[in-house]
Amino acid sequence: MWCGSTKSTGRQRLRSDSECSSYDEEYKIVVVGSADVGKTALCQCFVNVEDNQRQNLQKASKGRRAEFNTWEAVDGDTCCIRLFELRMSAQGDDDEQIVKSLTQGADGFLLIYSICDMGSFQATIKVNSILQKLRGNIETPLVLVGNKADGMSGRQVTVSCGRDLAFDLGSAFYETSRYFDSHHITNIFHDVIRQVRCVRTRTKFQEQTFTKVRGFIHRLSFKGKRKSLKSAPTS
Ligand SMILES: Nc1nc2c(ncn2[C@@H]2O[C@H](COP(=O)(O)OP(=O)(O)OP(=O)(O)O)[C@@H](O)[C@H]2O)c(=O)[nH]1
Numbered sequence: 001m002w003c004g005s006t007k008s009t010g011r012q013r014l015r016s017d018s019e020c021s022s023y024d025e026e027y028k029i030v031v032v033g034s035a036d037v038g039k040t041a042l043c044q045c046f047v048n049v050e051d052n053q054r055q056n057l058q059k060a061s062k063g064r065r066a067e068f069n070t071w072e073a074v075d076g077d078t079c080c081i082r083l084f085e086l087r088m089s090a091q092g093d094d095d096e097q098i099v100k101s102l103t104q105g106a107d108g109f110l111l112i113y114s115i116c117d118m119g120s121f122q123a124t125i126k127v128n129s130i131l132q133k134l135r136g137n138i139e140t141p142l143v144l145v146g147n148k149a150d151g152m153s154g155r156q157v158t159v160s161c162g163r164d165l166a167f168d169l170g171s172a173f174y175e176t177s178r179y180f181d182s183h184h185i186t187n188i189f190h191d192v193i194r195q196v197r198c199v200r201t202r203t204k205f206q207e208q209t210f211t212k213v214r215g216f217i218h219r220l221s222f223k224g225k226r227k228s229l230k231s232a233p234t235s
Pocket residue numbers: 034035036037038039040041042058063087147148149150152153176177178179
């Protein structure tokens with residue numbers, strides 16, 4: 001697995017953006033939540049950034065919008081995953097243009113809160129409604145994630161609160177931590193990719209069905225016209 005970040009950290013990138021965007025299967029995933037819930041930490045764990053680089057990245061990224069690219073095999077199919085970190089507050093006082101363009105251009109979302117911060121949990125409800133409003137009718141693959149489940153700080157949000165919210169949102173739900181086994185975090189990112197694949201397959205199927213039906217109607221109307229021309233009396 002190649003890992004890299006497009007944050008201007010001086011870190012060497014092994015493949016270019018254009019390579020990523022020309023890749024067959026590209027997934028744009030927005031990792032969204034309030035400040036300090038661990039968005040950067042989870043992205044870094046997923047793209048497998050080493051611990052010593054992690055500290056530098058974190059220092060360099062404060063106040064910046066982070067973006068990570070990685071190539072990853074999900075269920076045997078390699079794809080290019082682009083992660084966009086988006087800090088959003090419940091007040092909706094964020095840069096509207098950026099929120100709008102990231103939200104509308106995304107294939108899927110990881111909605112993060114910290115289980116040690118009730119405010120961040122409550123904010124996810126508001127953030128989700130902003131996302132849904134901006135997406136309109138576009139289907140939105142979503143995974144709700146309660147981070148910092150390592151017990152280092154006091155828990156403020158119970159597991160059942162998280163589960164109930166996920167049920168209301170119609171999303172998958174995980175609790176995790178940057179200190180958990182990396183497979184746990186990988187599995188969360190793979191889950192959202194699988195959901196995006198389902199949406200894409202469904203859309204493709206609907207488009208193919210629509211094309212077939214349109215072709216059938218076209219042929220029928222053509223036959224009908226030919227018949228009426230043949231049966232028309234010749235003067
Ligand atoms: N205990 C614990 N701390 C974590 C975990 N993930 C992140 N942190 C800590 O929480 C703080 C914020 O982490 P970040 O990854 O910068 O959070 P963020 O959501 O990207 O923050 P912003 O970029 O400010 O929005 C840091 O001090 C991290 O070390 C976790 O799973 N467990």
